[in-house]
Amino acid sequence: MGLRVLAHQHGELARYKSGVAKVSITILLESGARIGPGKAALLESIRDGGSISAAARDMGMSYKRAWLLLDSINQAFTEPVVTAATGGAGGGRATLTAFGVELLERYRRIRDEAADLAADDLAALSRRARPEAGPKV
């Protein structure tokens, strides 16, 4: 049984498994603002953990970097995506707004549907891929 057949039968598995090429999705807004896998993962971590500092730690970035990314997402839309309490007992607590949850769901739906529809093409390319990447350019 070839890899193509396997990937077709187990699309859900293949999507997250190493051994097969994957597809990465970035939403490009008309303004030039971008929502890609990094920002989506940050939103997801905040939705689940309610903390910018914990999300930053999970993703191996500074608190400041995470804050700047969230600020840029907020500024990309006419309504906030994340609200944060700064200072005091609740300092660093962050919550996705209803629109933030919607944005994340839309991103994930596009990503998951794209992964499913791309499964056969990705499996075919994986069969011709070298195990080691060439120079990064």
Add this chain to the structure above:
Amino acid sequence: MGLRVLAHQHGELARYKSGVAKVSITILLESGARIGPGKAALLESIRDGGSISAAARDMGMSYKRAWLLLDSINQAFTEPVVTAATGGAGGGRATLTAFGVELLERYRRIRDEAADLAADDLAALSRRARPEAGPKV
């Protein structure tokens, strides 16, 4: 008629039109090598024009940069994607191999199908997008 309906009815148009968010696709090979919109456009230009220097000029990059990108694509796979004649009368002529054409077709299929399936989500996000992007991070 809302933007969502328009985008749904005219997915083919909306995909390339400004005024609506778009989706950008990058194929991530297991090795870490990436094939995104820039490399796909470069392959497309070479397929159509047969020239690395013309493709580089079209894309506003140096010949050397285009050459490095093509070399990295070639090194990502077990068979060549582009063949180029260097020096002499045919210097700079470049041709996609059959596999190169296949790679480009697979990339374009994933991209176009993803754009179609994402049309409603992208239109909904466009309605909430600000015309000016915030700070780039």
